[in-house]
Amino acid sequence: MAKILGIDLGTTNSAMAVVEIGQPRILENKEGMRTTPSIVAVGKNGERYVGVTAKRQAVTNPRDTIYSVKRLIGRRFADEEVQRDRKLLPYEIREGKQGDVEVKLGGEWKKPAEISAMILQKLKADAEDKLGEKITEAIITVPAYFDDSQRKATKDAGEIAGLTVKRVINEPTAAALAYGFNKKKDEKIVVYDFGGGTFDVSVLEVSEDTIEVRGTGGDTHLGGDDIDQKIIHHFIDEFKKESGMDVSKDQLVVQRLKDAAEKAKHELSSTLQTEVNIPFLTADSAGPKHFNISFTRAKLEELTRELVDRSIKLTKETVESAGVKISDINEVVMVGGQTRMPLIVEEVKKLFGKEPHKDINPDEVVALGAAVQGGIMQGYIRDVLLLDVTPLSLGIETLGQVFTKMIEKNTTVPVSKTQTFSTAADNQPSVEIHILQGERAMAHDNKTLGRFILDGIPPAPRGVPQVEVSFDIDANGILNVKAKDKATNKEQSIRIEGSSGLSEDEKKRMTADAEKHAAEDAKKKELAESRNLGETLVYTTEKMVKENDAKIKEEDKKEINEKSEALKNVLKLENVEEIKKATEELSKVAQRVGGELYKAASAQNSSGEPKQETPPAEESPKEEPNK
């Protein structure tokens, strides 16, 4: 089935996505970028530029470079917005025959929908290039406040570009879809969209089979660009204070300051302070002038506080005028690159008293949601295919009470995993399989799900028997654990139904516990592992001495004996360093003696070591069978 392209046709930038294997994915454009500037231009020689190339030539060709055409699409020329934007936009705008808007591009008058179509055409071509297949259908998003005429014009743009527009959906709805909130019945959602040039707030209500827009608001001339401008002006002022020079008229210098402002803004989303360092910014008769200031997050917030506060005020008003109480809002979704700013997240959180959703890239979430809508329409995203994941890791207890994970947390089910274990003692007749769930390193800190015993293991030295343990979780979350002795094919199993029957709180607590105790758990695990290593070494060394009694010199035997006793003594203690040291010492002697034995025997063929599988081994040789 051909893919449906999900398109976020933005005022400043556009993005596109498709669904693959039930998951939406952003498609990069031909230039390798995940978003495409919504700009179209016609150059001197009549060649057409769309996207980043149009943006790059804008300065030199302002009258034939059309940007922000979304502000005009489907509007009447007499509209207040058109009249206002007409003054800000550098290209020619006139009234069409039907009272609509026309823009001049390359000497020809065009409808805004035709300009949008050029952007869509590029996206379509780039998507086809990327996917290697034809794209004929699309879902296009529009702001929730778009009226019928604006929606129809957007749809026309799609058709002109050669796309069958399956549906025009609201941007906030797309964002909610990307988060899968269409399944949250009766919830009220606020979408806070702080884009490059526009700020939109929407209140959504999810019902049985629809997502209804309850209210919209915002400011069509408030965006991340305003924040950048504040920073640039601050830099210009600082430089003036320092050098006495006004660089605001020098385009090249302003360009360098703009680069630095963007960079600083991004950095201050993750750090509290950054250094703005532009050597040789400009020069006067006294020589070159450099710009070097320290710029803090606090300063950035002080500069932009007014803009953020305005957005919060608008959000509050929008929710209230939708007839919804702030406290009734169930989810808040962040859209637009500017929402990466910590101050914005903090203020939104303060307003609603809950953490806003921002896990999905805010520049891409709308396009992803549009793709999800396409996926739903094609039936790619079916409820059946929404697979569960294991909330916590599952595994068994192994030697030294260590929790050995078989299935990691967040693994998609159904899944099965098999691992081979062995015995911990010579002639051990049975192994106990102790099934646990959790994230802690030591077995007893996790939750026991069940246990059983596999007996009838034929007598053999430790480490020789091979017990295959398999975990299988089916699509219903039922866990089957089976243990099989490979020598006798004897097996024993257990079925655990409620393996994911944990409450949300329980899951959270267990995960948090694991994080809290991570360091101490790692220490315990290290102790258990070094003990295991020490014990194994004592065992193998003693075995070597026993088997080669006649060939080993008495003094070596004595040394081995001493070192081995010393190790056995420290093994009782809880000191990892001591154990490691004693193990190391015994190991050195054992290796030297072993090496001599090997040399002596090299003329003949020495007897092969028994093959040993994965070292963790079951300890407690309990005898009574489980059932």
Place this chain on the structure above:
Amino acid sequence: MDEEKKQTEDTKTDVLPADTNDKAEEYLNNWKRERADFLNYKKDEFKRLSEFAKFANEGVLMEVIELMDDLETASKKIDDPGLAQIIKKLEEFLKKYDIEKIAAKKDFDPALHEAVSTEARPRQAEGEAGEGGDKIEEVRAGYKMHDKIIRPARVKIIKNN
């Protein structure tokens, strides 16, 4: 009566298998589709990963390029062979990662250039008389990595009029 009961059972079993067969067919097909999707996804993912690996260093190298910009700006103001040597060293370093400067061109090409300002100069002032088109003057070098433009050259447009 036995006969009758058998009959009804037969008719029942007649209907059931057909239905189950349909279901089984549907499930099998869905499963095949899912397997195929997965295998195709793996292939695509492999391609994406190789592409990703190819440009994995891009972010870090971009910052190195920024240092290079500063050094080049400095070298325009300070004539020092040592500085020139540092620039050469950095150039060699970038070359190791298949990063090269975009060769200067006479005409503006938005695929390679980003215009940052325009300036009108009388024609006579320009050395190359005869050609009528606009000239460009590079203010910051552009770079390509494995033939992909990772940063266009910043240029000033000199209008000839």
